[in-house]
Amino acid sequence: MPVDPSRTPRLNDADTLRGALRAIQRRTGLPVVFGGPVHGNILRLTEFLGARTTGLRNLAVRPGTGLGGRVVAMSRAARVLDYGTARTITHHYDRPVLGEGLRSIAAVPVTVAGRTRAVLYGAVRQPIGLGDAVVDTMTRVARAVAEEVRVRDEVERRLALVEANAAGRGEPAAQELLERLREVDAELRVIANAVADEDIRRRLLEASRRLTARVHSGAPAHRVRLSPRELDVLSLVALGCPYAEVARRLGLRPETVKSYMRTTMRKLDSHNRHEAVVAARRLGLLL
Template sequence: MPGTYPVPPGGGRGAGPATVPGDLLAELDRLLAPSVRSLRHSCAVDLTFGGSLAPGSRDAITIRHLDGHLGHTLRDLHVRAGYGLGGKVFSMGRPLVVRDYFNTAHIVHAYDRAVAPERIETVFAVPIRAGETVVGLLYLAQRDDVAIGDRIVARAVEHTRRIERDLAVGVEVRRRTAAYDEAATRDHRAVADARRDLDEAISLVGDPQARRRLREVSQRLHRITAGDDSAPQPAADGVLSARELDVLQLVATGAANGDIAAELGLRPNTVKAYLRSIARKLGATNRTHAVSLARESGLLP
């Protein structure tokens, strides 16, 4: 029999008092694509489609996901509150079904031109909520004027409840991840600030041994803020051998590896080995850095 009638459960108003956060809508849009496909399969209907609030809107749903459609006239359709079956469901905040869609007088036929190519006769629409606010719609449709039975109704409503639960979980995960990232960023900034203060203080320390130990702490903080706390640690005592000091003193004059090898009677590869050892002991990233750290530690004049 033609007409529109409510299907429990449901209740409450649809349009919310404030704009819904974009991350929630993005999460719902991500959930809807597979949900529309699985809903059509589980309910064995001709067509399923749905969408979420248009970004920045409080009273319009955009249909973006379809399965079983004959064309694309419904895709990207904006369904406003109070217009069409979906608009009525959006405003009322509860599921509704209509048979003999094009002849029923209980809805505003604002979207008939978009619906007509799909040859829809019976449509069931369910609101998707986030808290008390309707943030999306799911539709099931048949191309014959047949009743949508209680079993399909219950299955569709439960399917929608699962989407709502998944939506709540997904948004909470994003919120906690964002909070963690923000806290980590604050912590890294705080450590970086502390390291800068420490580096300034090191220059005021007269004791070479104390400067060396403080420099080790500074380098450790640098590795932490750079996300590389697994980098090799400088030797506990930072002591260089006499030969390593000879090599480093020549490095400090700007000598190249070949010149150092000739001056000290070493092979170039041996010079490279000494430089690697020096860098490891001092926690240096390159030869210039090694000279700077050695001078700060009192190893070089």
Template sequence: MGAPTLLRDDATLVSHAVTELARRTHFPLAFGGLEHDGAVHVSTIVGARTRSIEGLVVRAERGLGGRALVERRPRMTLDYRTARSITHDYDRAILGEGIATLFAVPVLVRGHARGVLYCGSWAQAPVGELEARPAFDVAGELGTELRVREEVDRRLSSMPVGDTGLSVGVREEIRESYAQLRSIAATVGDDDVRRRLEELESRLAALTGDAPRSGEDADIHLSRREIDVLACAAVGSTNGEIAASLHLRETTVKSYLASAMAKLDASTRHAAVARARRAGLLP
């Protein structure tokens, strides 16, 4: 059975993640893929000397990656050929590439393993915290992107089709999703990942169909953090809840709110939200 159509977009995310894995770690070889039909389908390979890994499909519980998938934790072997803690279903592919050290990191989305990223070396290479941390970071970033994509798609698919306007409930659902998305994006350090999350934010915000900015509204400019804070305030979050969501101090949240209110010429947070929506800065 072929890969679901949904995975075509996800394959692009995996390609970026594997490329980053090769760039950020000292390992000469990186590859990985997402899980579907009970197996990890390797879709991207960087640094291989041969073609033996191409098309590799790793079943759950089988091999190093299959164990990482079901155990939802990293697995590593310094000498793949002699490793006794894993099955050797994929020796033709792994040993055919000449891999000695292999490190497998699961990609987790809401606690579920959605894929596996691999780092490999043709010589035995110890893997300590310094070597492992970049791999954990890349897997975490991929998991975040997948989670956001799934949430946005879920919200979009639940919207009524063919309506000329949005109901109050649907509009509030969009605003809540937008606030959650900005909260997630605020924790992402990678600029390229953040840029793609911003594209999803724009896609979601556009669904409200509000009029484009014009007149004096076009002159209002808020910082990213000011919009983050206002987006959370717009769905009723308290300063403490906003601080926890955005990983900020409560005093910092108050400062961003005060700055946004001043720019929007609003005396309350509710008035600031309303003005920001009229200006097209919030959905």
């Protein structure tokens, strides 16, 4: 069936950053968390939880300036005990930072392919210092976000490759795009199951669901319900992966993969893997 590349969903930077900030606040108890994306080496602060003023909103931070600019320039975490008196940073942004009442601040980069793509901050309004445990937690969240961004980049790269050659090629180009989308969908599910952060896992699986729903927008209504794990297994089987490979990529035992497939085939009234894949696609359950 024809596939319209313009209808395929992109993961959203703002949603990703907000989810990361919620995860940091939930795990650390920090009263103020904020951050933003980096474009052209300029960090722009766009997302906030716990802020009392708007002084930092949409602030553009240049590389090497302030705490965030230092993180962008070095591509590693940094922190200050008392922002207003810190000697390890420049003081270009004292007015909005101190106007918010922030004292002890930590910042970590979201690094993808050696480039800082965003910076996440955590702060308190007292000069009490943020310990290694807090910075380690923030760093783990940043790494999970980096993985999500890497997947998004790969989705968009593959789409761009196909779209660039699709003009005038008709159905073959559409079929090529569909096959690439199936690969991406399977990868989204594999990564989602390897990510510890619940918010990021949910967003990756939601991106997979939207991808499938849009491609199969005309699929008939159905009552079959496959569990997320059954869909994980079936999406890899649909790519031609043997059970041992499915087990390795999902961190399961081969016997467990076979059990999931037996249940899936029973639900889809199928006698083998191929029939199950065809039935799932016909019903719009699988890309």
